[in-house]
Structures are given as C-alpha cells and as structure tokens.
Amino acid sequence: MTITEPNGRTWEFGAMPGRVYSIGRSKENDVVLNDRRVSRKHAFIDATSGQFKLVDGYHENGELLRSVNRVFVNGTPQLEKILDSGDIVTIGESSIEFKKLAAPVASPPVRTEMPAVAFTVDAATINAGSPVVPTPAPAGIKYDDAPLGHTQVQMSAKEIIGRQSHLSMESPTATPEELKVLRRKARMLELLFEMSRTLGTVFDLKEIFEKATDLIFRGTPADRVVALLADETVDGKILDYSLFQIGARTRDAQFENLTDKLTVSRTITQKVMRDKVALLSQDAKTDEQFFGAESIVSQGVRSTICAPLITESNVHGVIYADRLDPFAAFTPDHLELISAVAAQTAVTVETVRAHKRLAREEVARANYSRFMPEYVVKQLLENPDSFRLGGANQTITVLFADIRGFTALSERTNPEKVVGLLNRYFTAMTEIIFAHGGTLDKYIGDGLMAIFGAPTATPVDAVNAVKAAVAMQKRMIPLNEELRTAGYAPVQVGIGLH
Known part of the structure; x- marks a missing residue:
C-alpha cells in the first residue's frame, strides 16, 4: 500500500x-x-x-x-x-x-x-467522500475592515463560469499524474451534476445554501461555510456590496463553539464582489491580505476561500469557507470546486429571485390594473422611482359620475340585484375611462371618481376627459338594454368634469 x-x-x-x-x-x-x-x-x-x-x-x-x-x-x-x-x-x-x-x-x-x-x-x-454531518452555525456574522494586501491564489469570473463547461478528460492516454488530475475532474463533474439535478426544483434560499454546503463539505476539507447575499432592487439590480447572512454551517459539532463570534473580512468580500474573483489563502494567518483581521487571527483560521455567487449578469453575494486545522490547508483544486459550486448556486439564486420578482409584479399588476390604465401600470412597474412619495403638484381634469335616483332604486330592489347592477355599470364605465387614458381614483357608493393627467400628464388630458364622458353616456344606451333583458330597471347617469 x-x-x-x-x-x-x-x-x-x-x-x-x-x-x-x-x-x-x-x-x-x-x-x-x-x-x-x-x-x-x-x-x-x-x-x-x-x-x-x-x-x-x-x-x-x-x-x-x-x-x-x-x-x-x-x-x-x-x-x-x-x-x-x-x-x-x-x-x-x-x-x-x-x-x-x-x-x-x-x-x-x-x-x-x-x-x-x-x-x-x-x-x-482527500475528503472526496468523507462523512459529513454539518451543523447550523449561530446567526449574526460580524465583519472587520482590515486592509487587503495580497492573495496566494486568485480565480477570475471568466475562469469560474468557463471552467464549469470545460471540465473534460482530453487525453486518451495519460501519465499517472495526469490520471490523478482526470480523477479530480471526474469527481468534480460528478458533484456538479448532482448539484444541478438537486437544485432544479428548489426555490428556497436557505435550502439552496444547505444543498451547496453539503457538496462543499463532501468535496473539500472545509470546517465552516457561510453564505452571504447582497440586497437587490425591485428590478433585480444589486444595490451595493453590503451583505446579509442566509446561512452558516460547520462540518461537525466540535467547531460550534468557534462560530459564536464568527467574523468575516469585509475587505475580502467586497474585493471578491467588486473584482469578480475567487480568493484562496493557504495559510491565512501569515497572509498579508489578512494582516490584523480579527476574523482570521482571533479564530485561528489557517486557510480560507471566498468565492463570488456570480452569473453572466450579476454578482449576488459570496460563499466563504475556512479551515481551522493547523496541519492542513485548501488547495487550488478546492478553490476550483467551491468556485464552481458558488457559480451554480448563483444561477439558482438568480432564478429564485427572478421568480419571486415576477410573482410580486403579477400581484402588483393585478392590484394596479383595477385603478390605472395599462400604460401607467407598465410605467410604475418598470420605473417605480418615477413616482415620488408625497405626490406632486400638477394640473389635472377630474371626472365624477353617479347614478341618478339610486337611493330610491336601492330601496325598492333587493340587495343582490343592486350589487349585480353596480358590477355591470362600474365594469362598463371603468373600461371607457382606461381607454381614454384616465386613472380610477375611487368608487363612491353608486358613483366613481377618475382623473386625467396624473400620474402622467399630456396636452390632451382635458379633451380625453370630455371624450370619456361622452363615451360613457353613449355606452349607457346598450347597457340599459342589457339591464332590461336581465330584469333590471334602466338607469340614468350624471357626469361632472372639473
């Protein structure tokens, strides 16, 4: 042997x-x-x-x-x-x-x-298939801002994303050393394939992180792994390099007491996100880039890897892993694997975030569409910053409309028929208001209030309001025929413009 x-x-x-x-x-x-x-x-x-x-x-x-x-x-x-x-x-x-x-x-x-x-x-x-029973680490990751010096190994975003599709076994005949490399690549491909298959149906960020760390613990000798995400705007853009923790895990229980005050170097995470690179230090305590960092010195960290959660379009955060064993360190192979896992995790994170964003937009669209024309809803969803809190002063045209004699009508008609009549009436009138660029402000009993010229003003807002009023009166003729056929009494509508 x-x-x-x-x-x-x-x-x-x-x-x-x-x-x-x-x-x-x-x-x-x-x-x-x-x-x-x-x-x-x-x-x-x-x-x-x-x-x-x-x-x-x-x-x-x-x-x-x-x-x-x-x-x-x-x-x-x-x-x-x-x-x-x-x-x-x-x-x-x-x-x-x-x-x-x-x-x-x-x-x-x-x-x-x-x-x-x-x-x-x-x-x-080493550790390709080592037993892993990870334990959750306490929340509340802290940061320090030690200056960044140099790093021993660095991998660019192009390499991180590109290597996932170039882990091939090229040579039909290979030396023993080349065979070792091929075995490592085969193992990495196996892990990445398993990960892609597992993450295909996961839509919870914490569960995604757990799946990713399972593979990291199996494929590397990492003792602790932390996932940090960046905040994003409603349209999916990353706000800045401020990160929040979505999970922290340890390989086994013996490291739990070392995670109570887990501190991550903000200098490192910001460099990883800003420069879109993965960083490896094989002996973090002697690496100048970590000089004076509480996150390294106080915790006895010997080796660290920080890889970006990167896709072709965005950097969503980082995965940070470290080793506490004084006799072992990460290798470039571990950097490559963790970077590849981070890249695949990022794709899933981006998909989940996009799915949630679309779901929010669909709910918002359904709510806004009850009161606004489609072009205003589209503008609001695409550029929400264009609508300021507190409102704005501008000239508008206001349209009021109500049913004449509605009080007497409601007294002699059962409630179900009154509700049915109002539903038919409001549906028909609202469609006309939206068709002429108006925005529904509110329903007031049997009446409604609409505005023209807000939130978007045009030179023909007043004209559109008049045209809408005329169209509403014309629409009442066939609407009354429909009401009469359905067993309702015909109604008359009064409209005022201001």
Missing part, C-alpha cells in the same frame, strides 16, 4: 492474502494513519479468504464495534465491501486507492500465488 496522509507524508506498506490488516490512528494498527478524523481503531481488511474485504469497525471482546466517522468507498458509506481494483476508500481525511498488482510468476505446479494488492492515497482527493 502507498499511503499519503493529510499532512503530505507518503509511505508504503505491502498487503498480501491470508491475514487481517487493521487500520486506525493507534500505533498498534498495521496501517497507522496520522489523521485526527480517524478513530484509534477505525477499520480492517480481511484477506483470509483470498479476497480483500473492507470492514468498518473493530473487534473487542468478541463484538464488532463500528467506527464513529464511518468508512466510504467511492463516496458511498459502507459497513462491509469486497474491494475491487480502482476502488477509492476514504477514512477521515485520507483517501486510499485500492489496486491489485499483477501476480508473480509461480513455480508450477506446487501452488499458485494469490495476487498482491496495493493502496494509493491521493492527497488531492
């Missing part, structure tokens, strides 16, 4: 059929992993039958006890699994690639040698 631990140390260990190999953090194991997320006795490989069976747990007093953090094979939790060549076993932060070596030439016909096996631990795939 070739073992690569989270701190980068690599060593070899041979595994042959016919015995059992224990794996864990304790020195008494056959395979000792220097990994704080590995149990003292975590798992074992039973090769006594000739096959190599991975078992999660260890035997004590004749009883099989399972590990706390579990064992993953190819990203799936397994209690027992017969290993095949090419399987990836993840234990804690160590990833073990199982390989069967070619059988040596034996001396016939005495015996046939069983094939040996080897494990290769790929540090780049």
